[in-house]
Amino acid sequence: MRNVELGKVGRKIRQLRKERGMNLQEVADKSDITAGLLSRIENFRTLPSLPVLHNISMALTVPLAELVDLVGSNGESNYILVRKGEGEKEERDDSKGLIYENILSTGLAETNLQVSIIYIPPHTYRKPLSNDSMELIHVVQGSIEYGLGDTLFNLYQGDTLFFDGSIPHSLNNTTDEQVVLFKGYLLRRK
Known part of the structure; x- marks a missing residue:
């Protein structure tokens, strides 16, 4: 699996977390990991293990498959837009x-x-x-x-x-x- 594909997992986790109005610490606490580790996963500075991904999916109340559904697809756009205040x-x-x-x-x-x-x-x-x-x-x-x-x-x-x-x-x-x-x-x- 190429690195660009794995980067989609971190972006999906961040998207779902923000859609649910949760901060890093809330998801980390529910996932039994540190907020620092969750941040590194979201920013693709580290790859999560399968048990960690499972815990994150449980914290976000989504099936594990939803975190990895874009991996292998060509559905990613050619750009990333971050609006002021979204960082x-x-x-x-x-x-x-x-x-x-x-x-x-x-x-x-x-x-x-x-x-x-x-x-x-x-x-x-x-x-x-x-x-x-x-x-x-x-x-x-x-x-x-x-x-x-x-x-x-x-x-x-x-x-x-x-x-x-x-x-x-x-x-x-x-x-x-x-x-x-x-x-x-x-x-x-x-």
Whole structure:
């Protein structure tokens, strides 16, 4: 089964969850999984096991077959439209108060594109982390210190930085103002 096909499962779960007016935590609690895992499934950052899919189907009160009914079909359109305010907001465990608004996530070909707006409170430091992606950040509002390996960049509104996410990277908002970043992840498939 191709990766693009499996991406349809996560999108279907998100669609059904939103149709039922449920948030990530509600579905996760009913599925006996974490909200973080459910978010990664919806954003096609991980593949769920069959028992997890079953639990999600039970939480959404739909047959398991409905979660996978588009897999193998050609019924997917050539575009994805996300309207203002439709992005899923999440505060990650390691985020130190950062709010991620995921505005686009696809499971296409051998990569997965995820685009977020990140709201960084004043005087917030996030320790270095790394991941298996290529990343692009664009400063929409404010200024921020961005560490990339041993290099520290002072980024200002309008600046853009593209880098290999496997390099440990950190951020530090030393100002009294909220910083807003546009961030794109191009996740590699194994």
